[in-house]
Amino acid sequence: MALDVRVARIGSRALALLLDVLTQLLLAMALAMLVGIVLAALPMRVVDAALSNAFGTVALVAVLVGYPVLFERFNHGRTPGKMAVGLRVVSADGAPVGVRQSLTRALVGVAVEWPGLVLPLLSWVAGVTVMLTDKHGRRLGDLVAGTMVVHTRSATIWRPVPTSVPALVGWAYTLDLSRLDDGLALAARQYLARVHQLAEPARDRLARGLWAEMAAVITPPPPPGLPATVYLAAVLGERHRRARLRLARGRAVTAALWPELLPGPATPPADPASAAPSPAAAPPPAGEPSSFVRPAVPGESPAAVPAQAGPPTLRPATLPDNRR
Incomplete structure (x- = not known):
């Protein structure tokens, strides 16, 4: 044997x-x-x-x-x-x-x-x-x-599930998939992902069984003359297309109503050294005159400390000469 x-x-x-x-x-x-x-x-x-x-x-x-x-x-x-x-x-x-x-x-x-x-x-x-x-x-x-x-572990080659069938795109666009539940769709997807591992006649028998269940819950009926595997791929491709369209619409609504919820472009953090204000440019403490000068820090260059401003000079107002 x-x-x-x-x-x-x-x-x-x-x-x-x-x-x-x-x-x-x-x-x-x-x-x-x-x-x-x-x-x-x-x-x-x-x-x-x-x-x-x-x-x-x-x-x-x-x-x-x-x-x-x-x-x-x-x-x-x-x-x-x-x-x-x-x-x-x-x-x-x-x-x-x-x-x-x-x-x-x-x-x-x-x-x-x-x-x-x-x-x-x-x-x-x-x-x-x-x-x-x-x-x-x-x-x-x-x-x-x-x-x-x-x-005990078979060597398998990963193959993607087809997302569309060009010959059935028009028919798939008119499908009513409201009664197609997630369990049946998942079973069909797993079959399509592993169809190359199955041997006849089990492969054809399983495809016809899955398509019989799926055909009972979708409308309109497909054009005749194609294998059951092709019909399964067309239905799943259309279901996947509609799911992506719903996600895109939901993202557009979220962007219009709550734009702050969407992740924005990443901006590099500001350099703390460059962002921090200079001590010399800091505003004077409360109660001090505007001529207050920051004392020099030990080890700091004298050029970094601004010159001591003197007291404000008051210019006497020009008085009218009454001695005439």
């Missing part, structure tokens, strides 16, 4: 493996501390080298084998590394992975594919060669267990 899935290749799987290795190292450190605490709590006559080796072997098996088996069994085929990258282990037929398959994958990985256990260099070369040559990107453990790793 052909499966419509996106298989994981060596790049994404290597990244997931790196994250899992880091997680396993942290888990191994935690288990080592736990084993040390347990051995320290036991009586000295009970603890010997054999018991320490047994605890170490159990911890190693739990990290290398129990870690992937438990996560793949109880987390839908995803270890923490695979979950972060967006990968999942499934059976070769697409069914969920079983415990036997997860255990087989882990044992083959530890005994054959991991370096330092059995023929380290040869195991690496064989594992990479198998992954590069297999059409599904499977490693040795996948081939033995009958599994494969797939992407």
Whole structure:
């Protein structure tokens, strides 16, 4: 049976493996501390080298084998590394992975594919060669267990929803959209945004269903001979045009009635140094004559202080000469 899935290749799987290795190292450190605490709590006559080796072997098996088996069994085929990258282990037929398959994958990985256990260099070369040559990107453990790793996140290309259909502009201009609710319009918009991801016959069936619901609440009926997807795009484009027109009218009314509510052009703030009045030009204090002069500030240039004005000179009025 052909499966419509996106298989994981060596790049994404290597990244997931790196994250899992880091997680396993942290888990191994935690288990080592736990084993040390347990051995320290036991009586000295009970603890010997054999018991320490047994605890170490159990911890190693739990990290290398129990870690992937438990996560793949109880987390839908995803270890923490695979979950972060967006990968999942499934059976070769697409069914969920079983415990036997997860255990087989882990044992083959530890005994054959991991370096330092059995023929380290040869195991690496064989594992990479198998992954590069297999059409599904499977490693040795996948081939033995009958599994494969797939992407759970599909690669999509964003495509804008069409805002108008030139062939239906005249018809769309006469539409009565008062009964078209937001839920149906949103469903049609989501369909148009993802129509390239859908396959036939589901794509056509969904388009005809959405158009049947929309045609029941709008008038007049469209001209015949076009697909349902085109009708949906024309209706949504006209609805979007009317919404933009309403926003423009509302902004015009607001500008006419309350212009202070609209954001104006940004003006740079005035420089405080240039905006502040000069101390020399400040008005004289109350009760002082107009000839009051600001005292000089220590360290200020004498030229900055205006000269002391003398008292006002009173010119005597010319009196008539009565001595004649």
